[in-house]
Amino acid sequence: MKSAEDLRQFLRSVDRKGYPAYKGAKGVYQFPDFTLSIEHVQGDPFASPSRVSIRVDGKKACFPAESYHLSHKRVALQDLLLRKFAAKVERYNFKARGSGKSGLIAVSRCGQEILERTACVADPEDGGILIRMEVGFPANGRTINSGELIKILFEFLPECVTGTCFYKTYPAAEKEKVKKVSELAEDQEEARRLLSAMGLTAFVANGSILPRESGVSDRPMAKAVPFTSPSSMEVVMKLPHAGAIKGMGIPRGVTLIVGGGYHGKSTLLSALESGVYNHIAGDGREYVVTEASAVKLRAEDGRSVKNVDISLFIKNLPDRRDTKRFCTEDASGSTSQAAGVVEAMESGAKTFLVDEDTSATNFMILDELMQMVVHREQEPITPFVERVRALYDEQGISTILVAGSSGAYFHVADRVIQMDCYVP
Structure with missing residues (x-):
């Protein structure tokens, strides 16, 4: 696994080169509080966005075990975190400038239903959090603008992760919301059981x-x-x-x-x-x-x-x-x-x-x-x-x-x- 500084140096080295040079960014990088994986790099700024995921270790996420130890509670927690993360990244969507899809930051859009989605996964064993998203790697025309991508990966995303994936950073009202979501999931699960009974x-x-x-x-x-x-x-x-x-x-x-x-x-x-x-x-x-x-x-x-x-x-x-x-x-x-x-x-x-x-x-x-x-x-x-x-x-x-x-x-x-x- 490479370090976050390795990624920063690589991006600086490909600045103003042709867009295919971004392909070298594919890999896994250790940031101070999370792991960043660049799993797919788009072919040009007008193609489908690059696929990126972030994983926070359970010991750092520190969500209460009772919020994810049962399947229905885990799904409810995942749904809450995904909605929270989506609201935060929306503020930075297309704030990095460029051509085509440059600067796009997006996760799955949630409807009114609470569903299990691959966009956000909580580890049932240790409470680790995995969030998958799409990011439009910035370019001017088809020339790499790595300064804007550095802004996304080193400024925008860390702030979104900190406000979403670390329970200790939550104010009292947000912690209470996590509790209420877990309780609602428990009530809904019991209601389904009672239907049969x-x-x-x-x-x-x-x-x-x-x-x-x-x-x-x-x-x-x-x-x-x-x-x-x-x-x-x-x-x-x-x-x-x-x-x-x-x-x-x-x-x-x-x-x-x-x-x-x-x-x-x-x-x-x-x-x-x-x-x-x-x-x-x-x-x-x-x-x-x-x-x-x-x-x-x-x-x-x-x-x-x-x-x-x-x-x-x-x-x-x-x-x-x-x-x-x-x-x-x-x-x-x-x-x-x-x-x-x-x-x-x-x-x-x-x-x-x-x-x-x-x-x-x-x-x-x-x-x-x-x-x-x-x-x-x-x-x-x-x-x-x-x-x-x-x-x-x-x-x-x-x-x-x-x-x-x-x-x-x-x-x-x-x-x-x-x-x-x-x-x-």
Whole structure:
């Protein structure tokens, strides 16, 4: 391993040379408080940025062991550190000048979900922190400007690392935030465990904010109607830190969500769909929890299907194609949705989430008048409404389905939730 001073001298030696000379910087360098690895050097300033990582030893990071010793807490800590580091590097993004992507400093952008990402990894053994990022090595045209890269590597990044990866530098408020993140992760993990113990497929806490800011933003909508469970479905979850939380528990089985247009049916289903992930504090869906194997099903016209047995729903096609080993490069709405159901079953899904608006109509229902025109022996599709009951009774697969235009599913549902102005 080379020293930080070796890197500085090398960069000074290649200043004003052709851009390929940067390739010699690839390697691992020991800085006073962290290790810097230059893993890939871009070919020119307009190409994809160089890949750089920083590792801080656990003895220097000094995060409390209880914040990373369990998987769910470790993922929450990683998520917090990545967001914190991203906010700091954003202040220095493109502050070093040059052509093309010169001066870019970027890490993965985090959404509202708490996910395990390779951009930030905490060692479960000693709490060491690894952060991976992209850096645009500066140049004027295709001539190296190493003075600007020295500024990035020796001024900007050390300040970002110090403010993110060393627990001892955190003020009291930031240390408390680390604690709160760990506690929230513990509560969310317990809520998922309780789903199974209570015979539920999903839980939505009272007070949750389900509507999102816009179609392109996943942040909570301002002044949205807080969720309130109907009394008939209200349950209590006792969590380690949040205490007793009341909300709507959706039991296993077939659940129908109905209501007028724009009354919150799809919003509720969308929240349940994202409920397979934990969410950050302030998202509004921190305690919206769906069992982990839940899958959102929809029609996917034009998708490829390879050797999927869709005969449960479709058989006796006019061209006599084999639906037990169905293959196509351009699936229709009904065949794509049938394939999606079977693939979800094969993957072990125990809950299906379905929205009428994004489903193939002929896959979902076949009304009486249409059956009088098209006799059943001529119809290759067995609609989902005729299978949904058996999927639960025989396979233990629950379904939560949004319907706004057809009452065909009322007869097979265990319960019906009506949304009225975002209130169930």
